Amino acid sequence: MIRKFCLMIAMIFSMLPTIVHATDSDVLLADMYAHPENYIYYHSMGLGTGLRASDYINRNSIDVQEYDPPNYIIAFNRIMQDVNANLGTIRESARDRITRYSYDLDSKKMYIEKCEDGVCHWEYLDPAQMNYSRFIEGDIAGGELAFYLAYHQSFYDEFKSLIVKRFVEEGTSPVRLINFEVDSTSCIYNHVTHELEFWRYEGRNRIRVK
Numbered sequence: 001m002i003r004k005f006c007l008m009i010a011m012i013f014s015m016l017p018t019i020v021h022a023t024d025s026d027v028l029l030a031d032m033y034a035h036p037e038n039y040i041y042y043h044s045m046g047l048g049t050g051l052r053a054s055d056y057i058n059r060n061s062i063d064v065q066e067y068d069p070p071n072y073i074i075a076f077n078r079i080m081q082d083v084n085a086n087l088g089t090i091r092e093s094a095r096d097r098i099t100r101y102s103y104d105l106d107s108k109k110m111y112i113e114k115c116e117d118g119v120c121h122w123e124y125l126d127p128a129q130m131n132y133s134r135f136i137e138g139d140i141a142g143g144e145l146a147f148y149l150a151y152h153q154s155f156y157d158e159f160k161s162l163i164v165k166r167f168v169e170e171g172t173s174p175v176r177l178i179n180f181e182v183d184s185t186s187c188i189y190n191h192v193t194h195e196l197e198f199w200r201y202e203g204r205n206r207i208r209v210k
Contacts, residue, residue, distance in 0.1 A: 028079065028096060032056070039079060040173045042145045042163055043138035054081045055138055058096070062149050070105035074146045101143040108156055110143045127160050137161070 032039050037059075044054035061077035078099040100113040102122050111122040130137045141161035148154060148168060159165035167173050172190050 025095065029081075032079070032081070036173075040145060040149075040167060042141040042161065042167075042173075043134075045134045045138065055079065055142060056081065057142065057145055057149070059149055062146060064150055065100070066102075070103075070107075072103040072105070072147070072150075073100060074103070074150050075100040076142075076146050076149075078142065099142065101146055103143070103147060103155060105155070110140065110155060112139050112143065127156070130160060 039056040040059055041054060041056050056079040058077040058079060061075075063075045064072065065075055066073035075098055077096050079096050102111040102113070103109075110125045112125055113120055114123045115121075125136060125140050125143065127140060130140060141164050144155055144159060144161050144164045145167070148164065154168075159168065163173075170190075171193070
């Protein structure tokens with residue numbers, strides 16, 4: 001039943017781009033449902049009052065802008081998906097923007113470009129702060145995933161993000177689309193087999209639904 005529901009939702013959303021008056025968010029969400037193989041989830045966080053934000057990389061957007069070993073600059077299209085479950089209703093939206101990272105492979109230092117009022121600078125991402133800041137945790141996960149997609153190797157000696165580590169080792173990336181979650185069962189897209197897998201969570205344990 002759960003499998004049929006997930007596949008039905010995916011089929012319905014795959015038709016949304018044909019709607020004449022669809023907004024940019026509608027089109028982006030529809031493409032995420034229809035083509036989960038192109039979107040790799042790497043971070044999410046609750047923002048309070050029923051709002052949850054999730055980040056994805058569009059794997060087709062990886063752009064190596066500087067290749068000067070040990071220095072690299074990689075840009076990609078970051079998808080930010082918001083789900084608001086206030087007052088018993090669910091509203092889903094998505095937006096995208098170009099995100100850039102700078103890497104020094106010798107020193108294992110990663111930087112993210114931050115811009116405000118048209119002025120941009122490189123901000124160092126300290127892995128030691130990942131346990132204290134969900135924002136830094138997400139930024140480092142995005143940088144790790146971009147570097148891996150570009151060069152098929154870990155930037156650090158070992159992956160700092162458990163989500164990125166799971167993607168590399170198992171080929172799976174959770175499809176964090178709200179309609180894909182039924183009775184605490186999540187649909188996970190396997191980027192190796194190109195199939196949806198169905199899992200149930202009991203505490204911290206992940207159990208495959210047969």
